[in-house]
Amino acid sequence: MGDDAWRRELIEDLDSGLPAGRVITDPDVVSGYVHDDAEWAPHGTPAAVVRPRTAEEVRHVVQACLRHRAPVVPRGAGTGLSGGANAIEHSVVVSTEAMTTIKEINRRERLAVVEPGVVNDHLRAACAEHGLWYPPDPASAPWSTIGGNVATNAGGLCCVKYGVTRDYVLGLEFVTGTGELVRVGRRTAKGVAGYDLAGLMVGSEGTLGFITEVTVRLRPARLPEHTVVGYFSSIVDAGRAVEAVAVAGLEPSALELIDRHCLAAVDEWKNMGLSTEADVLLLGRTDSAGPAGEREADAMLACFEKAGATFAARSTDQQEADALFDARRLAYPALERLGPVLTEDVCVPKGAVPGMLARIEEAAARHDTLIANIAHAGDGNLHPLLITRSGDDAARKRAQAAFDDIIAAALELGGTVTGEHGVGLLKRDGLAAEAGPAVLALGRAIKDALDPHGIFNPGKVIAPG
Structure with missing residues (x-):
């Protein structure tokens, strides 16, 4: 059967079990779904895009793709930075953008049940109305979805104290590689019945199944910071301050780093006047109650001063403090205005943060590449941002070489190639270097068991053996 006939039969099969308008084949519309925000990650042309509204509709899509052996590429908001949502040639991209129902917020049990297309910030706002809080807060929280956050085990600014997405996922509903709709996990505070399949799905980047519902743990509304x-x-001095905070045994609720390149880009865009004050800005927060919070803030201030801060102070203006953290969230989009940005996501032990930051500077000089730095510095998760000019192929090659050097340096310092963005397509070689052949073989065995026909996001995370 030729490609055209195969595609026609696939689309007819998809259409046969779905309401009108769910299946999209218009090339102009489809083009908006072919890649995420990962710079230079390859992508193909899908056979179709589907926008289901229910779990049963997702199940129909998967079953149709099984019949035609079409790859299924799950897609949330497309804010990923590793190519994990990029279309594969002749695939069906399945967008969760219409699955946006918050089904339950349970104050007594401190949990929420949501569809995968719910935007992170929308869930957080809804929880706040009940006096509850959903902690994972990636910088993309105003746009990224819970399904995508689960797929990459996203973290964020407050994960230094409160943990990442995996720490909040209690249960999941998903469509399996054989087209079944199953539930895993629990709603109870405890539960050790069987293997932790819900935990296995978190961070799997759409390669093991299609998530249709997520049950997350909530916390009480947080105290003022x-x-x-x-x-x-x-x-490097800022990195030493991060190390000093860890040595002092402090547990900040956030500890974020922004370098001069990021500050200048935010200033140029939003005219905030930050880059005239510092080459590197370190923002720390503590939310412990009462006198303990006061003591922790004073101790953090002392760590900054001892590490060589040219200026350090406790902010007494909440509006000003919030504006500084807004600048941290604006750094990435501000830098995107300068040209293509290749985003790193390495994580190293806290004691290795100064050394890793120095290695990043060395890579920038060695490869003549502009590298800006933002970081969830408190837990060693660094985001070097490699910036080039559009159409400059030589600069692109240098940036990719620097990218590889940074990965190698992180591994040498006892770190990992990705802290929260995922492996996708960009970090497959890095994962292979980090994990080794035996562990990769275990990963392929899990993939084969849960996705026996290999239709879910093939080629992502672990390259075929």
Whole structure:
């Protein structure tokens, strides 16, 4: 059967079990779904895009794709930075954008049940109305979806104290590689019945099944935070302050780093006047109650000063403090205005943060590449941003070489190639170097068991053996 006939039969099969308008084949519309925000990650042309509204509709799509052996590429908001949502040639991209129902917020049990297309910030706002809080807060929280956050085990600014998405996923509903709709996990505070299949799905990047519902743990509304601001003349000094906070045994609710390139880009865009004050900005917060919070903020301030801050102070203006954290969230989109941005996502032990930041600076100089730095510095998760000019192929090759050097340096320092963005397509070689052949073989065995026909996001995370 030729490609055209195969595609026609696939689309007819998809259409046969779905309401009108769910299956999209218009090339102009489809083009908006072919890749995520990962710079230079390859993508193909899908046979169709489907926008289901229910779990049963997802199940029909998967079963149709099984019949025609068409790859299924799950897609949330497309904010990923590793190519995990990129279309594969002749695939069916299945978007969760219409699956946006918050089904339940249970104050007594402190949990929420949501569809995968619910935007992170929308869930957080809904929980706040009940005096509850959903902690994972990636910088993309105003746009990224819970399904995508689960797929990549997203973290965020407050994960230094409160953990990442995996720590909040209680249960999942998903469509399996044989087209069944199953539930895994629990709603109870405890539960050890069988293997932790819900945990296995978190961070699997759509390669093991299609998530149609998520049950997440919630916390009580958080207490007001104390903010500590530090200006540093070098990124390594700021790294030493991060290390000092860890050595002091402090548990900040956030500890974020923004370098001069990011500050200048935000200033150019939003005219906030930050880059005139510091080369590197370190933002710390603590949310412990009462006198304990005061003591922690003072101790963090002392760590900043001892590490060589040119200026450090506790912020007494909440609006000003919130604006500084807004600048942290604006850094990536601000830099995108300068040209293509290749985003790194390495994570190293906290004691290795100064050394890793120095290695990033060395890679920038060695490969003549502009590298800006933002970081969830408190837990060692660094995001070097490699910036090039559009159409400059030589600069692109240099940036990719620097990208590889940064991955190698992170592994040498006892770190990992990705802290929260996922492996996708960009980090497959890095994963192979980190995990080794035996562990990769275990991963392929799990993939084969849960997706026996290999239709879910093939080629992502672990390259075929």
